[in-house]
Amino acid sequence: MTDAPDVRVIGVGNEFRRDDGVGLRVVDEIRRRDPTVAVVELDGEPTRILDAWEGADAVVVVDALRSGAAPGTIRTLRVEDGVRLPRGTGHSSHRAGVAEAVELARALRRLPHVVLCAVEGADFGPGPTLSPSVASAVDEAAEHVLAEVRRLRGGAAAAS
Amino acid sequence: MTHKAPANRTMKVDALARVEGEGAMYVEVDDGEVRDVQLRIYEPPRFFEAFLRGRRFTEPPDITARICGICPVAYQMSSARAIEDACGVEVDGALRDLRHLLYCGELIESHTLHVAMLHAPDFLGYESAIEMATDHRPEVELSLRLKKVGNNLIDLIGGRAVHPVNVRVGGFYRVPSERELRPIAERLREARDDARALTEWVSTFDFPDFEHDHELVALSHPNEYAILSGRVVSDRGLDVPETDYGNHIAEEQVPHSTALHARLLARGNYLVGPLARYSLHADKLTPIAAEAARDAGLGPACRNPFQSIIVRSVEVLHACDMALQLIDRYERPARPAIDVQPRAGVGAACSEAPRGLLYHRYEIDDDGLIVDAQIVPPTSQNQPTIEHDLFHLVEDHLDLDRDRLRDRCEQAIRNYDPCISCATHFLDLVVDER
Numbered sequence: 001m002t003d004a005p006d007v008r009v010i011g012v013g014n015e016f017r018r019d020d021g022v023g024l025r026v027v028d029e030i031r032r033r034d035p036t037v038a039v040v041e042l043d044g045e046p047t048r049i050l051d052a053w054e055g056a057d058a059v060v061v062v063d064a065l066r067s068g069a070a071p072g073t074i075r076t077l078r079v080e081d082g083v084r085l086p087r088g089t090g091h092s093s094h095r096a097g098v099a100e101a102v103e104l105a106r107a108l109r110r111l112p113h114v115v116l117c118a119v120e121g122a123d124f125g126p127g128p129t130l131s132p133s134v135a136s137a138v139d140e141a142a143e144h145v146l147a148e149v150r151r152l153r154g155g156a157a158a159a160s
Numbered sequence: 161m162t163h164k165a166p167a168n169r170t171m172k173v174d175a176l177a178r179v180e181g182e183g184a185m186y187v188e189v190d191d192g193e194v195r196d197v198q199l200r201i202y203e204p205p206r207f208f209e210a211f212l213r214g215r216r217f218t219e220p221p222d223i224t225a226r227i228c229g230i231c232p233v234a235y236q237m238s239s240a241r242a243i244e245d246a247c248g249v250e251v252d253g254a255l256r257d258l259r260h261l262l263y264c265g266e267l268i269e270s271h272t273l274h275v276a277m278l279h280a281p282d283f284l285g286y287e288s289a290i291e292m293a294t295d296h297r298p299e300v301e302l303s304l305r306l307k308k309v310g311n312n313l314i315d316l317i318g319g320r321a322v323h324p325v326n327v328r329v330g331g332f333y334r335v336p337s338e339r340e341l342r343p344i345a346e347r348l349r350e351a352r353d354d355a356r357a358l359t360e361w362v363s364t365f366d367f368p369d370f371e372h373d374h375e376l377v378a379l380s381h382p383n384e385y386a387i388l389s390g391r392v393v394s395d396r397g398l399d400v401p402e403t404d405y406g407n408h409i410a411e412e413q414v415p416h417s418t419a420l421h422a423r424l425l426a427r428g429n430y431l432v433g434p435l436a437r438y439s440l441h442a443d444k445l446t447p448i449a450a451e452a453a454r455d456a457g458l459g460p461a462c463r464n465p466f467q468s469i470i471v472r473s474v475e476v477l478h479a480c481d482m483a484l485q486l487i488d489r490y491e492r493p494a495r496p497a498i499d500v501q502p503r504a505g506v507g508a509a510c511s512e513a514p515r516g517l518l519y520h521r522y523e524i525d526d527d528g529l530i531v532d533a534q535i536v537p538p539t540s541q542n543q544p545t546i547e548h549d550l551f552h553l554v555e556d557h558l559d560l561d562r563d564r565l566r567d568r569c570e571q572a573i574r575n576y577d578p579c580i581s582c583a584t585h586f587l588d589l590v591v592d593e594r
Contacts, residue, residue, distance in 0.1 A: 108300060
């Protein structure tokens with residue numbers, strides 16, 4: 001095969017819930033820096049995430065995280081077989097997200113190569129702006145995601 | 161009842177699972193009798209009606225679409241048509257057909273999500289759709305395909321799949337060409353087969369023996385399974401123009417809910433949604449959907465809320481079939497919207513959101529600014545009815561152990577696919593035994 005591997009970036013979040021929108025802001029930044037990268041913006045509903053990565057060789061998902069780390073901390077998680085993300089336990093569809101999408105895809109045996117780039121948020125209350133420490137992490141997160149995209153494109157090409 | 165009920169207990173579910181939004185349930189049993197059942201809606205109120213005041217008459221379709229990520233089209237349709245009513249215009253012909261087509265996309269997407277991802281696990285004993293997917297892969301895969309066709313329709317006509325942006329007062333910003341609609345017609349034909357298979361699958365589930373006697377209220381249209389417009393009718397003689405519906409309901413506050421409870425004046429609780437639509441208008445389904453309903457064992461009416469999962473699947477099939485008819489007769493209109501000039505006055509409209517009747521009413525001034533707005537979502541209307549069902553369900557099943565009773569109650573709530581986020585101005589289960 002001569003085709004370049006299909007690597008997509010998926011930004012997940014709610015732009016009106018302050019730091020929850022960081023994934024969307026990072027995707028905006030990626031669109032500006034490299035228009036050749038396929039990007040999708042989603043609200044986090046799991047089946048829409050499945051649709052968005054259908055047929056992709058690899059995806060980088062950018063989402064906000066709430067783990068107790070310092071706001072703006074960037075973490076990269078490679079969702080290889082066996083790695084499980086914590087699921088929102090038994091809650092409304094509004095709490096479902098990337099972890100549910102990954103588990104559903106795994107159950108259906110069509111999980112692509114997923115890299116999760118997560119930015120620690122501070123404030124998930126109503127409002128359109130990011131907290132200063134999260135806003136200042138957007139550039140670095142975009143850089144991180146683009147590096148992952150380059151690695152995945154190269155890596156998959158080398159494998160084919 | 162012949163069984164001996166445990167004398168006193170409380171049952172609480174602090175955060176209901178597999179519903180749209182956040183709420184809780186509280187049940188109080190005293191001396192073997194159910195005293196109180198509350199569907200507690202604690203999502204913060206959202207104040208949409210208040211912040212619509214002072215906005216331009218052209219803004220409600222975009223602002224109210226934000227009320228719900230699952231049924232934004234319903235909000236766009238009810239709001240646009242209510243404003244058009246206030247301005248004395250009516251959108252018809254191909255533009256109305258396009259609105260109908262967009263709405264079919266939402267019915268397909270919203271219903272399929274509820275049937276397969278939120279409700280089916282109850283009947284098959286799974287914690288969630290994820291656990292169910294391992295054992296029922298073909299059914300989950302076909303549901304995902306179906307839902308995707310709904311998404312694609314909304315994306316194509318609405319401009320994007322989440323919170324569509326292409327609807328405006330008077331019509332659309334851009335209308336698709338006949339050619340642009342052709343590829344989706346092909347997918348809709350396959351979707352019809354998937355919807356038929358979904359209906360067959362859910363019809364094999366075990367349904368508890370439970371029927372209610374609520375007044376059923378839905379839109380009615382002379383030659384359509386009404387979704388977009390019509391008169392508001394009930395099985396007990398209510399028959400009023402959609403613009404007048406607000407005069408026949410009373411909304412009231414209750415302490416345990418940020419959603420208002422709606423009741424029919426001088427009549428009380430009532431039910432909107434798939435069971436009401438089907439029971440009132442099964443004769444208006446497309447022949448393919450009507451046949452699937454019969455094959456699934458549904459009669460001319462359905463009063464068992466647990467069977468709402470079959471009715472939703474039938475409505476998905478209907479929406480796929482209807483969408484194909486609409487595409488078939490579509491001719492691109494010369495202009496994407498008709499002119500709408502503001503004038504001082506009041507306008508109102510209803511449409512059938514996936515969960516039931518959605519009423520909007522706006523008062524605007526001569527400058528086209530909104531003076532007053534009222535939005536009555538389906539879940540507010542169904543909330544007293546859901547509580548009524550729960551009351552009787554608990555009463556009939558006090559012999560069940562705590563976990564099974566709680567599961568049954570949660571399933572009963574999901575029968576109505578409550579959209580808590582829409583209803584807040586809206587679930588966790590609490591049973592209080594003393």
